[in-house]
Amino acid sequence: MSLKPSPRLISAIAVALILLYVIVANWAGNPFDAKNITTFLVVGIALGGIYAILAGGLVVTYATTGIFNFAHAAIGCFLAFTYWQFSVKWGWPTLVSLVATLGIVAPLIGIGLDRLIMKRLKDASLVVQLMVTVGLMLSFMGITLTIWKPTKARSLPQFFRDTSGVKIGDVTATWHRIITVAVAIGIAVLLRWLLYRTRLGISMRAVVDSRSLAGLTGAKPSIVSGTSWALGCMTAGLAGILIAPETGLVVDNLALLIVVAAAAAAIAQLKSLPWAIAGGLIIGLAKSFTGVFLTFNQNWSYAPEAIPAVILFIALLFLPQARLETGKVRLTKRTERLTKPWEALLGSAVVFLLVTAWAKGWIPWFGANFGQRSDVWLGRGAGFMVLGVITLSLVPLIGWAGQVSFANFAIAGIGAVLFSHFGGQHGDPKGILIVMAVCAIVGVVVALPALRLKGLYLALATMAFAEFTDKVIVRHPNMISPTASGTLFEPLKLFGFRISTDAGERQAFVIFLAAVFSIFLLLFMLMRRGRFARRWIALSDSPAASATIGVNLTVQKVLVFALSGAVAGFAGCMLGLSSGALRVDSFPLFAGLPLVLLLAVQGVRYPIAAFMAVIGLALFPAFKELMGDPSWLSAIELIGPGVAAITMAFRPEGAVFYAGRDLAPLLPWRADAKEEKELADAKLREQDIRRDEIGEMGLSRPFTPDKVSQLDRILAVTDELDEAPLVPSASAVGDLHPEGQGPRTPVGATPEGSS
């Protein structure tokens, strides 16, 4: 019998050895005695309880809706502030405030979200689902900041704060913390019971698997789905209320706990409530262990902040390999017309000319402050163009290859820092090539998880990378020196020009960036016609089919990540040049989110969408200035991209697609677009006629569009049963459960969870 170690075992050993090395190398020397162990356990479990509640809610929401809700913590934050308003500001009794917040406001938010937004996402692509929930997160953060300005003092007291708590060794566990841990466990038990032992819970899970089938068994999908969201919001609110006294009523403290919650939920593989609780406790204990027993030297002094990201990454590392989908392949993308080379050239030239005309002051503006071509706005324009290049780098990655990544802003950050060492400090353009090469390699490193993960899990892995970059990589003293101050970059000397953000050189900088952006735009549009892009799109449409026809998926993933990383690296050089100074906290994970959001809103498959995204990004501050900086617009830079992303629930293809569909027929050389539009119009008319025919069948009650949809659903069920019998063959079950592609039987896959 030969012993063949599994890759997972090797990974586990490697991770264990690394952790052991980290612990030994950074051991603080504190004795491993009862006192320290008690402190470690009590603090760790208290922290873990906090994270567990959030993670539990996240898992339940995912299990019952099929949507990973990035806004979970932000909703909890909003509800914690609501509770404060009731209990502290208005002085309502605690119980009444809790009932009002968790029994009325939270369910209303959940049902409202379901009715207005989430029900439209049930068949949406993963990108759309993710972007809408990230948009919700930014919106809830912005709304909370707008209603409850952080300049005012607010605090939420712990429950039973005047009691002494329970003494465990030398440490006192307060009743609030005991309640938190108990609630975490209670929620897990209660929700597990709900999901597995009640008709409602079974319906909830069934609706995620198939709304149509669930409908046939008597479940009411719309009610069940609304209940799921209400439940998700209630758990989020409960978490927020219990966490706020520990973290303070601070929006970013609360909302950004989503990273920790995601790590704990990843340990639970987004489906096991007990493991979600365990995940929270693992993270809490890890942080506590670090605080009590470890001391990191100056080089890695910020490493403890990256613990959730590291745990998230490790958890994802041990997920099962994503299988190739061989089940039903849905047509999610229409066949696109490829842009002709001359059209690409024309489009790029138009972009260049538009930006140049603006930089030259040839475009009139509406007011003194609205996009006025002043030195100030030229500087901002340069910044926006840089962000445009970062956004453009996402098009092949997300738009074509379908690899959802939140890491590109972090890669650009690495590029900016590297450029300050490799040429930027002397204005040497050769350094840009070095940085692009290094960032391409960084892109490949980010691609490694993509070789075995996809969809949501890949997005979470890239999120972990971005967080790790922010907390550890760029904070290393060799990256940004603790003594660094002032401007780290000299003006770039290129073909006899000086390019920098100095007042007299900003115009040249903007025009330079416009030229670079246009070149990248042209290359990407031309590339879209080539074999690489076709392979990437095939990879996105059907990995299995791609593999069948001989496409090497690994090579293609590595290539697209490398290309994207290189372009992001170039953008990073420009980012450094435009900022001048770099700080260790210049590249937080959440700074990159609006870029991904706005690209998705404009149409993630289209390079030109990057330009539109940047215009959108510029409009928010411009609008705020135009309005005279009113306080109610103070959070527009959060709410703006957030709301824009939410609109994807209504227009999932992106603005560029719809604009192209509506405007292209007007172009004299686009007869095809005209025909396509006529076909679409004809289809709409056909639908109208069908509705009329149903009405003419003599049925007594009117057939509303909802009823027609119901009829369609029944017909769809018939089709579905034809395609996928209720008792599939054993070999097909695994293939119908691809990781990261929505929980097809997420909970039901567990032994006791058959629905």
Added chain:
Amino acid sequence: MKRYRWLGLLLVLGLVAGACSRSDDSSTSNNNDSTATTTAANKACDGVALQATDTGVTADTITIQVTADTGSPLAPGLFQGNVDALKGFEKYVNANGGIGCRQLKVETWDSKLTPDESKNGQLNACSTSLAMVGGNSLFNPDVTTLNTCNDSKGQPTGIPDIAALANDVNEQCAKNAYIIQGIAEKCPTGGGVPSGQRDLIAFVGTAKYYETLTSPTPLKGEFLVPGDLPTTVQSATYQIVGQASVGVQWINDGVKVSGRSEQSAYTPIVQQLSSTGSNYVYNGSNDKVMIDIRNEAAAQGLSNVKVWSCSLACYTDKFKSAGSSVDGTYTWMQFLPFEDKGSNAELDNYLASVSTPDSFGAQAWMAAVLFQDAINNIVEKDGPNAITRASVLQALSGITSFDANGWMGAKNPKGGFSDCMVIMQANGGSFERVEPTEKGKLSCDPSNLTTVNIDPVAAAAKVQ
């Protein structure tokens, strides 16, 4: 969305409040009586045909700009106090005869916690304003424009920057910067910023006072270091060493804390304070940290700490309203507190002119008073048509000791430092004076300052 470390960076302000200094100079005292100077200046207006003399100065108005971090998406209104103070000052001055024989016009610029917008603020001010007054931008590393932008005659005079606070060392050392808040070290005479092993001034007057509270037992405890950024950690180092030099025994070389931490994160610190029999905690971080650790100490039943002390960062409404667990916490400042209303005319003017006073706004008002003094000096000496950026800079350089008409401890605006303090104690939702106890008085003593010779970067490496 960006610049999420604002909370941590606020800490530095508290630290600066606690320690900033430079032992400068001879101090040609200029304890000017504002009313007298203003009256003299007003007389100089009589019969003069006013002219536009420089950018920001027309025949009718003098325009200044206040640049502050007010609109960061995650921290809206962070330094709104600075803007409110300058807007209040505008109304107050214009209602009392104007400034430089003209009406004062205050423009605002939101630097959004970003270097980019801080630089844009300089550019905007250079094109519209005579000076930047009362500013507070945490990240202001590029001061090229501040130092060299052209005046209306095309001369690279730069623009006067009379800042309330300057956190960035590059702004502190900018040639045109005059700062109300203290600066802990001397800037190199040839330009640039200080680095390496060097002398820094630490304020130890508070520690010496606290020692009297526990005498004969020496102070022993922990220094809470704002740990979000390397610069904030470095800012704490010389205070740790300074307090140690007057007898404080630290159980560590400082411990990093963050305003983003959960309250449970303070349990190990509280445990250590308990097990080491500590009687002293100094918080160089923000008010949230102090509230959290005091709550945790209460939860853990810690009773041996006698002195809980905090920088100016705790002199906030939020801290006052944090409940009984923060009672007894000391905080200190170098100007007369708001509780001294009625004891100083300038303080009263400020309190009467703004609806929500805060310590940042107070220092912004003081900056405006410094600007007013400079203008009055110019008008008195050379007439109202002599007001230019160059003359303002020259007038400012002549003011080597400034006390905002008795509101603050006298210091040199060009990097000077005050040896004065007021210690307050939180009790029952308000602050009470404890040293000196007499309303309207500051406790001033040269021995409140001490010089330490360290390399902050190396010292920061020892902070846990």
